[in-house]
Amino acid sequence: MRPSVRTLQMAPATLYYVALFLIPLLMLAVYSFYSVESFEPVPKLTLDNYVEAATSDVFRGFYLRTLRVALTVALIVTLISFPFAFVLNYVLPARKHVVYFMVLVSLFGGYIVRVYAWRNIMGREGVVNQTLLGLGVVDRPVTLFLNSELAVIVALVNYLIPFGILPIYAAMQNVPVGQVEAAQDLGGSRWLAARRVVLPLTSQGCVAAFAISFIATSAEWVTPQLLGGTGDQLIGNQIQHQFGGGLNWPLGAALALTMVVLVVALLGLAYAVIRRWLR
Amino acid sequence: MKKRWLLAAAVSSALLVLTACGSSDDTSESQGPVKENACENATINFIGLEGEEGKVELEDWREERGTKLVSSWPGDWAQLIAAIKVGQPFELSTIPYHWAQRMIAAEVVQPIDTSRLTNWDKVASGLAESPSLRGEDGEIYGVPIAWGDAPYIYAPDRVSNPPKSITDLLDPSWKGRFVLFDAPDSPFYLLAKAHGFDESPLLTQEQLDVVVADAAKLVDNAAAFQSNYQDANDRLINKDVDLAVGGWEAQVAWAEEKGVTLDFGFFDEGRHGWWDGLAIPSTSENVDCAYEYIDQMISTEVQAELATNLVSGAVNTDAFDLVEGDAQSYDYSVVTGGANSDDFASSTPPEEVADGYMNYQDWLDAWQKIKS
Amino acid sequence: MRNPMATRSTRALARAYLIAVLAFLFAPLVVVVLFSFHSVPRMSLPFEGFSLRWYDEVLHDPVVIDAMMRSATAAVLTGLLSGILGLSIALALVGARQRVRAATMVAALIPLTFPSLLYAIGLAICYHYFDVGYSLKATIGGHVIIALPFVFIVLSASLDRFRFSLLEAAFDLGASPWLAFRKITLPLILPAVIGATVLAMALSTDEFVVAFFTAGQEKTLPLLLYARINQGLDPSLNAIGTILLVATTGLAWLSAVRTAKES
Incomplete structure (x- = not known):
């Protein structure tokens, strides 16, 4: 009787996935093998798009920069999120609902408006500069903050931290406090408890935090456009360009699918490393 | 289990074939007789x-x-x-x-x-x-x-000597002080003119290489790409930049509404419409x-x-x-074939050009290369 | 409840850390809210005085109100739909064999590895091809796919540590699957379910790319914001953002209160 219940439980989500995820993507995957004749995708199958995605110097530059930025963002997000969730759960549990709630709230407020807000913070007349000037740390506004990779990374980290905290926090909900205390009673320090008990039990949450940030950054194009300088565009800008101005959907699809393969490969590698380290 | 996969595969491949066939017959139907007052309640x-x-x-x-x-x-x-x-x-x-x-x-x-x-x-x-x-x-x-005629827009309180040539912006003193559109159109056109390539926007490979070398310096010197005129204005008003290469006279009026004074000017290389x-x-x-x-x-x-x-x-x-x-x-002489009508030039080459010249796609490819 | 494992100084350090991260998280939001009250149509310092003019403008703008209603509808439906689908699949995995669980996990997470831009265009082509048309409903269809992996991560992380012994004990005592679900499974995972649903709603509220390609004329709030930003920045955009923030804060607060009660 139980297997049939399980099938029943799986069916709606599975059907939904097939209809609204698999089929659209298959259609697009087919597009990535299309040719382009006078800006129109035509069903002449070719591997040229992938060859171009893999061999062009232009795209290699964008891929490498994107992977570097994505790795940086994902690492920072995970490194900030884990201690945050840990402190919330085990050090200051009294207020954890309030703080968790605040983290949730910070997710809202309009992504694009928030990106623009960073201009008011990091700009020449922005909050950071006004503060530094007021404190006498600098005697003229610093123009390095805005229109730089730094600005892109800061804004993305800011946007993605809640997405990092949530899965780690959720995973920690299931680590019994008793187990952590027991590890301490046996003479372990707090960090040892964290390392030996909490981290292995929440590794899935950490991997999720890392992966979500990494993937979100790998396809990002709005933030680099609005906060980055002329040399800070990512592969997402190129993909977006192919779907729009470049009018080369097949190449755009091939670029995006290549990025997906790169991301999955890198995440698989990272996951294997983490697993080994935790053992 | 196996059967279900086969079924799924069959369905999806059928869909793919359908897509492949269906995508090409999208052209519009021939029009019937002209309808009068077609906007009524439309x-x-x-x-x-x-x-x-x-x-x-x-x-x-x-x-x-x-x-x-x-x-x-x-x-x-x-x-x-x-x-x-x-x-x-x-x-x-x-x-x-x-x-x-x-x-x-x-x-x-x-x-x-x-x-x-x-x-x-x-x-x-x-x-x-x-x-x-x-x-x-x-x-x-x-x-x-x-x-319009594509002036540059600048903040007079921070730019006492407005640039005369687009090549002025290649100077280190302009580093991080201006924005431009994320497109080769205006920079390539103007830089080519500055080099005396009078046929611009029609350029040969050698000419384009010269232009691209300068454009790379220009892009490197720029603070950022402007998404649009409004974006450029916001950056000028916030004092994050002092000049926008691609501009519109209307920007001066928009800034005025926000209590900020901007002005416009033209490079000696000419205007483009x-x-x-x-x-x-x-x-x-x-x-x-x-x-x-x-x-x-x-x-x-x-x-x-x-x-x-x-x-x-x-x-x-x-x-x-x-x-x-x-x-x-x-x-208005610019658009009525008057004295300045040469100024209303297109800043981009066509998609199809005569042998020996670079087309717009070549420009775009060169531009992408500069950014990577 | 005092935690015996923390000394005074570590607690102070821990508190400072939480505050620092929260301050960072809220920095852009503070700027958004602050400038929504700016009395002049400029979004830069110096701050010249408070005014409610932008709120007045926005709340009397039927276009904004329409977009807000659409975004709210999309958020609620996305939350419900992805919550139900995510829960049913997470439950199906309770007690399933490791191989099945791992395979499902991977399958469920695949959408995350696809840039939303790519997915949005695939979806739009699909809708066009099957003559579904572009509407808010079409957007919600895509939002559920965007939200599902997140819902699934939160739920399966919760179910991963689920104590199956409890469930088995219930079955041994003759409880029906439904009763066992209601009395044991649901109370244990409810906080996660609520968290997941709110997360889905947040994702839908802020989602731009899929909405752009599939919403047609039924613009959601992010679409309206993006379009308006490109036509000139003034504090009315911040006012919209602030209203969004207040509305969703209320929502999140309700769910947080529920979560606190359950645990």
Whole structure:
């Protein structure tokens, strides 16, 4: 009787996935093998798009920069999120609902408006500069903050931290406090408890935090456009360009699918490393 | 389990075949007889720049007919093309000069029969005869409703000596102080002129290489790419930059509303013209109404009002003297074949060029390379 | 409840850390809210005085109100739909074999590896091809796919540590699957379910790319914001953002209160 219940439980989500995820993507995957004749995708199958995605110097530059930025963002997000969730759960549990709630709230407020807000913070007349000037740390506004990779990374980290905290926090909900205390009673320090008990039990949450940030950054194009300088565009800008101005959907699809393969490969590698380290 | 997978595979491959077959027969049907008063109680779905669809200027006209106007601006031109390409129905769209050829080639707009526009004869010759409105088939695809001459915009309080040449901006003293559009159009065109390549925007491979080397320095010196005119203005107002290479006289007026003084100027390499027009998207469900509406948009009264409101040039020759306010500053000889008509040059090469010259795709590829 | 494992100084350090991260998280939001009250149409310092003019403008703008209603509808439906689908699949995995669980996990997470831009265009082509048309409903269809992996991560992380012994004990005592679900499974995972649903709603509220390609004329709030930003920045955009923030804060607060009660 139980297997049939399980099938029943799986069916709606599975059907939904097939209809609204698999089929659209298959259609697009087919597009990535299309040719382009006078800006129109035509069903002449070719591997040229992938060859171009893999061999062009232009795209290699964008891929490498994107992977570097994505790795940086994902690492920072995970490194900030884990201690945050840990402190919330085990050090200051009294207020954890309030703080968790605040983290949730910070997710809202309009992504694009928030990106623009960073201009008011990091700009020449922005909050950071006004503060530094007021404190006498600098005697003229610093123009390095805005229109730089730094600005892109800061804004993305800011946007993605809640997405990092949530899965780690959720995973920690299931680590019994008793187990952590027991590890301490046996003479372990707090960090040892964290390392030996909490981290292995929440590794899935950490991997999720890392992966979500990494993937979100790998396809990002709005933030680099609005906060980055002329040399800070990512592969997402190129993909977006192919779907729009470049009018080369097949190449755009091939670029995006290549990025997906790169991301999955890198995440698989990272996951294997983490697993080994935790053992 | 195995059976189910086979079934899924069969279904999806069937779908794929269907897609492959279905994607090519999307061209519009032949039109029936022209319908009179097609806008009566109709809804016009417009995609493009709000403010350039006659929202204010044709409000009464629409009210008389019970016509509803629904405007949307997708955020950028690429998105606009994509929105039409995936099949969203629009009766009207903006067609800007620098995207016109792409929109025509992508078949997101349909040819316009100018004999159906009673006001077409009043459109200034420099615009009406411009090859930039036309496709390779010689048909007209866009009706200009506003034009300008691409000045640069700067903040006079921070720029005491406005640049004379675009090459001034290659100097280290300009590092991080200006924005430009993320497109090769204006920088390549002007840098080529600065090198004395008089045929610009027609360039040979060697000439383009010279231009690209300079453009790379220009891009490196720039603070950022501006998404649009408004974005450039926001950056100027916030004092994050002191100059925007691609500009529009209207920006000075916008800044004034926010209590900030900006000014405009031209590089010695010359001006290059732009126009924004209206086009009928391939997905239009009421072509007759689109014609009526476009005809209204280029009428004398509407043009005078529109140019005044946009701070742009009017396209209707009868409207030139009726324009008010800051928009009076335009030099109309530019579009009427007068003394400065050379200035209303296109800044981009066509998609198809004679042997030995570089086409627009070559420009775009070179531009991408600069950014990577 | 005092935690015996923390000394005074570590608690102070821990508190400072939480505050620092929260301050960073809220920095852009503070700027958004602050400038929504700016009396002049400029979004830069110096701050010249408070005014409610932008709220007045926005709340009397039927276009904004329409977009807000659409975004709210999309958020609620996305939350419900992805919550139900995510829960049913997470439950199906309770007690399933390791191989099945791992395979499902991978399958469920695949959408995350696809840029939303890519997915959005695929979806739009699909809708066009099957003549579904573009509407808010079409957007919600895509939002559920965007939200599902997140819902699934939160739920399966919660179910991963689920104590199956409890469930088995219940079955041994003759409880029906439904009763066992209601009395044991649901109370244990409810906080996660609520968290997941709110997360889905947040994702939908802020989602731009899929909405752009599929919403047609039924613009959601982010679409309206993006379009308006490109036509000139003034504090009315901040006012919209602030209203969004206040509305969703209320929502999140309700769910947080529920969560606190359950645990």
